[in-house]
Amino acid sequence: MFCFQCEQTDRTGSSPGCSGTRGNCGKTQPTADLQDLLVHAVKGIAQYASRARALGAADDDAARFVLFAMFTTLTNVNFTPTRFVALLREAKAVRDRVRDRYEEAARARGQQPETLTGPATWKAQPDLDGLLRQAAEVGVRSGLDVVGADVVGLRALCLYGMKGVCAYAHHATVLGLRDQKVYAEVEDILSFLADDPTDPDELLSRATRVGMLNLDVMRLLDAANTGSYGSPEPTAVRTTPVVGKAILVSGHDLKDLAVLLEQTAGTGINVYTHGEMLPAHAYPALRAHPHLVGNYGGAWHEQQHEFARFPGPILMTSNCIIEPHLSYRHRIFTTGPVGWAGVRHLTEDFEPVIQAAKAMPGFTTTEPEKVVTVGFARDAVLSVVDRIVEAVRSGAVRHFFLVGGCDGPTPGRDYYGEFAENVPQDSLVLTLGCAKYRFNHKDFGDIGGIPRLLDLGQCNDTYSAITIALRLAEEFGCGVNELPMTLVLSWMEQKAIAVLLTLLALGIRNIHLGPELPGFLTPSLAARIVDQFGLRTTGEATTDVARALERQ
Known part of the structure; x- marks a missing residue:
């Protein structure tokens, strides 16, 4: 493996980057390599999807798969090799479907379909060893000896920016806001990267396009959040616990929190936010649930000792998970793009979380109130x-x-x-x-x-x-x-x-x-x-x- 996509990057060697069998974020070599291969496969989808869309044969389901797949490769999101093997199989099927749509649309217009190269021609190996061998050829430093470190760095700047764009766009998508112009630009930029560009000026120009695309995506996400839950209002949020059964929700995804609040209504279970979920208290539709009682703990990197002390189950909704300690591994659940080997993954049916909360003691006393305002x-x-x-x-x-x-x-x-x-x-x-x-x-x-x-x-x-x-x-x-x-x-x-x-x-x-x-x-x-x-x-x-x- 080699990875330098986040600030946790190992800087002890001659050049920055995590290598060997485990990254500083905790992902293993197989996970890191399969993530690289998934990005490669997604670029192949984008090569055909951008051309199909230009011919009026867009596949929005494929576009949404691209967003989700890219999201899973962000730092501290998914650490489960088997999930990536499954995503790679799905990527192959999606790529083939989009390729067929493109070729059919081209022929319907009297055009000869392009013969594409690079990621578009990727063929999934039948076993894990074969996939890992493929991954070794498509890592982020591919072509370093030929194009040099500056070009590799600019490609990475564009790629990592696109990972963030896709994550934000996925958040909007799950709330029902979708924009074909966003899909088109995502496909176009990833297709551009699939061609292994070498011009530094063009790469830097494309990086600013990534930035403008992200502005459109953040505008979309803002509309999705406020359209679903109302405009945030100044709100004092309790940061000390109250007596009762408890569930802790971390990550970023407001929809998962909303679904959990609906499913826990009337159960007597209190729901607490953690990390980036703190601002959720400011949304009127979420704050309307009286059992959303406060925020527990601080930033994501404190979670191991904070989760160990929390007297209930934890639901991790998006990026920010780190290796669960044995003390709480049996009571942490993941959803959406998140995954950790051995941790139960759920999809909008949070009954296992609710049952875990009922089986645990919760907070036995109410502490003096402290608040922060969001x-x-x-x-x-x-x-x-x-x-x-x-x-x-x-x-x-x-x-x-x-x-x-x-x-x-x-x-x-x-x-x-x-x-x-x-x-x-x-x-x-x-x-x-x-x-x-x-x-x-x-x-x-x-x-x-x-x-x-x-x-x-x-x-x-x-x-x-x-x-x-x-x-x-x-x-x-x-x-x-x-x-x-x-x-x-x-x-x-x-x-x-x-x-x-x-x-x-x-x-x-x-x-x-x-x-x-x-x-x-x-x-x-x-x-x-x-x-x-x-x-x-x-x-x-x-x-x-x-x-x-x-x-x-």
Whole structure:
């Protein structure tokens, strides 16, 4: 195996990358290799699907399979080799069906079907050993000796951004919002990558297209979430337990949480959120369930000791799972794209989770109440935009700092807590993603009734942050880069790469990114991106705050 797609990448060797028999995220060599092969197979589907769609023979079921399959290859999503073997078999069947649709459509128009090469010609081997041999030929560093590390790095930038795009699009799809323009662009970009492009300028240009595609997808996801559950509203969320039977829900998928809440209604079981599920409390339709009682624990990387202490079952709905300890392996369940060998996987029938909750003690006492406030999404913030604009013009609000992204276990992430705590009292801190757990328990106070800490939601809610920034720029009659605003982002995996590409594609400059740059960016690539897009690496928190204010 070789993998350098996330911030957990091993950096102890001569070049960044996890290799050997196990990655730092916990995935084994067979899992990592089968994921690489699945991406290869998906590119083959895209080669035919993009051509079929151009001829009016689109296969939207195939497009949705592409989204789901790519999602399973994100960091900390699925660690089950058998699931990938099954997905590879399905990918072969989907590819053959789309190929036949394309060829039939071409002939119906009097055209000779193209003879495609590369992933389009992949033939699944009949056994695991054969699949693993194939995987060895199609890893992310394929062609390194010929095209060089910069080209490989740019291909990875596009590919990993596309993984994030597909994950966000899948979240929207399960809520019923589907966009054929999104499907078409996903197929087109993956087909482009299937041809092993070598032009650095073309690859970098395509990366900005990935970013603009992600903006469309995040807009779609925002509409899916708010259309299903209402616009988030500022909400105080309990972070201490109450007496009673309990289920913990982690990940990102709001639909799974909604289904569980419906199935547990009237059972006497309390439901708690964890990690990126915290913002779910702000959605009116979800908050309407009285047994959604609070949030338990913090960011995803704390789950092993938090899940071990939780006195009930756990449902993991999307990316963020790490190896379950034996202490709770028998009571953790997965759903959607998530998987771990030996852990029971469910599909919208959560009765096994409910029965497990009934069999366990739950919380035996109610602890003194503590709360954090969430729900400052775009509608909530823009409803008071006049007050915010006036506060800036009067000098009451000096600067906006967006401090967010993915948290993680690696050293250097205390930076984000230190940064937020060093923001001056006349400035606002906006946050989204699980990086907020570094500081969201602190009392930041307010400025003229405007809370200084505004939690915009999940990483899935990045569209809210972008919308707020664009509206503020409109109100002040300037570009986003002229706003008194600094973006300080913590990246971990591929959704964060998609978001970063969106910000760069929108021309937003002087973004602070850390705690380290992605391992797939060579020094020369990093220098080019820093120069072209004004990207900055995080340094020392107090110094970075001071410099941001100096640039105002």
